[in-house]
Amino acid sequence: MHSSTITPIVSAKERLLASAGRLFHEHGINATGIDLVVRNAGVAKASLYNNFANKEALVVAYLEQELDGWIRNAHALDNPLSPRRERVAALFEPLARSVELNTFHGCPFTNAVIELPECAAVRTVARDYRAVVRTHLANLLGADTISTAASRLVLLYDAAITAAKVGRDAALVREASTMAQELVDA
Amino acid sequence: MHSSTITPIVSAKERLLASAGRLFHEHGINATGIDLVVRNAGVAKASLYNNFANKEALVVAYLEQELDGWIRNAHALDNPLSPRRERVAALFEPLARSVELNTFHGCPFTNAVIELPECAAVRTVARDYRAVVRTHLANLLGADTISTAASRLVLLYDAAITAAKVGRDAALVREASTMAQELVDA
DNA sequence: CACTAACTATACCGATCGGTCTGGTAATAT
DNA sequence: ATATTACCAGACCGATCGGTATAGTTAGTG
Numbered sequence: 001m002h003s004s005t006i007t008p009i010v011s012a013k014e015r016l017l018a019s020a021g022r023l024f025h026e027h028g029i030n031a032t033g034i035d036l037v038v039r040n041a042g043v044a045k046a047s048l049y050n051n052f053a054n055k056e057a058l059v060v061a062y063l064e065q066e067l068d069g070w071i072r073n074a075h076a077l078d079n080p081l082s083p084r085r086e087r088v089a090a091l092f093e094p095l096a097r098s099v100e101l102n103t104f105h106g107c108p109f110t111n112a113v114i115e116l117p118e119c120a121a122v123r124t125v126a127r128d129y130r131a132v133v134r135t136h137l138a139n140l141l142g143a144d145t146i147s148t149a150a151s152r153l154v155l156l157y158d159a160a161i162t163a164a165k166v167g168r169d170a171a172l173v174r175e176a177s178t179m180a181q182e183l184v185d186a
Numbered sequence: 187m188h189s190s191t192i193t194p195i196v197s198a199k200e201r202l203l204a205s206a207g208r209l210f211h212e213h214g215i216n217a218t219g220i221d222l223v224v225r226n227a228g229v230a231k232a233s234l235y236n237n238f239a240n241k242e243a244l245v246v247a248y249l250e251q252e253l254d255g256w257i258r259n260a261h262a263l264d265n266p267l268s269p270r271r272e273r274v275a276a277l278f279e280p281l282a283r284s285v286e287l288n289t290f291h292g293c294p295f296t297n298a299v300i301e302l303p304e305c306a307a308v309r310t311v312a313r314d315y316r317a318v319v320r321t322h323l324a325n326l327l328g329a330d331t332i333s334t335a336a337s338r339l340v341l342l343y344d345a346a347i348t349a350a351k352v353g354r355d356a357a358l359v360r361e362a363s364t365m366a367q368e369l370v371d372a
Numbered sequence: 373c374a375c376t377a378a379c380t381a382t383a384c385c386g387a388t389c390g391g392t393c394t395g396g397t398a399a400t401a402t
Numbered sequence: 403a404t405a406t407t408a409c410c411a412g413a414c415c416g417a418t419c420g421g422t423a424t425a426g427t428t429a430g431t432g
Binding site: 027028030031105106109110111113114115117118126130148151152154155156158159160161162163165166167171172175176179 | 213216295296297301304312316334337338340341342344345346347348349351352357358361362365
């Protein structure tokens with residue numbers, strides 16, 4: 001097989017995921033109807049249901065895409081040769097910036113858990129995401145990582161996101177960054 | 187005037203707010219339809235629209251009620267004569283407990299901001315809430331409060347809530363509590 | 373060529389949403 | 403006695419939701 005059909009330059013599935021990624025993240029999952037996702041993707045409604053069982057499956061695929069994006073972004077921002085405090089700052093500073101630009105729409109996983117509190121599949125991806133963040137932050141601390149320190153970094157990252165989303169306070173985000181930097185330097 | 191009508195033991199408005207408080211908080215705002223709120227309150231639908239302009243007004247009233255509740259609860263938990271670290275613990279520990287009991291449904295204000303991201307009135311109450319929390323935590327730090335320390339306590343409280351809601355991790359909530367206790371003791 | 377597979381376009385479905393309207397009851401105020 | 407006020411019960415409305423069905427198009431494959 002390996003892509004037997006040439007089909008459009010990008011497949012309907014890819015267009016749908018791109019559309020869902022934009023709309024779900026910017027306007028929320030419940031506020032984004034299937035029809036809008038389809039129209040925005042420039043795709044037929046049937047193509048959605050050929051590629052995804054239902055809206056929930058699309059949401060899960062969207063979240064998995066976001067998780068993948070988080071990982072790639074975190075690696076792109078990270079320079080393992082830099083001092084630890086700079087590696088921390090590189091992770092937090094874009095958050096503060098997007099608050100200032102009013103482009104921050106919250107953590108996709110937190111948002112999804114709150115919007116669909118009874119959806120087990122959403123909780124699963126959210127759990128995966130949190131494990132990934134924890135691992136990334138632990139690596140950043142180095143081989144001598146104490147479990148407690150990694151937990152504290154996770155908490156500060158959580159805090160920064162809430163300060164950004166609900167508080168819309170870039171200074172508060174930077175204060176969280178400062179705390180995290182103090183932590184990794186200790 | 188001052189309560190000229192004796193009417194039912196509790197007014198329709200009170201019953202509606204009690205119903206909305208339970209349902210919005212436990213199942214989410216968007217997932218809770220008007221009809222359910224009305225039925226659960228044991229009240230006529232018209233009574234809802236006699237007391238509130240629309241669902242959004244009911245949501246705002248619900249949030250104002252939650253803010254009032256937060257303040258009263260915070261004062262009830264707080265003993266100004268206790269050491270600072272104990273006063274901090276008293277605020278965080280119930281959070282950890284409710285995670286263990288699986289009764290934690292998240293911060294009503296954060297949830298509302300995420301569920302209704304374009305509702306200005308919701309953002310206003312959320313802002314009020316955050317100001318109240320900050321003031322309470324600053325008082326807890328004492329008269330010699332540095333602004334930075336109060337910000338850090340706010341961040342740790344935000345962190346504990348996310349750890350509780352998304353992570354469902356009571357240990358993580360207690361780690362946030364420990365960080366906050368270290369902060370107020372310094 | 374015939375076949376299949378992915379796709380588009382759109383009509384349609386039942387359910388549910390927020391909100392309105394009608395009509396009736398009970399108690400207070402004048 | 404009569405208005406007024408607060409309430410209840412429930413039919414009803416248009417809009418929108420997630421999801422299905424129909425029918426036709428396009429392009430690569432044996």
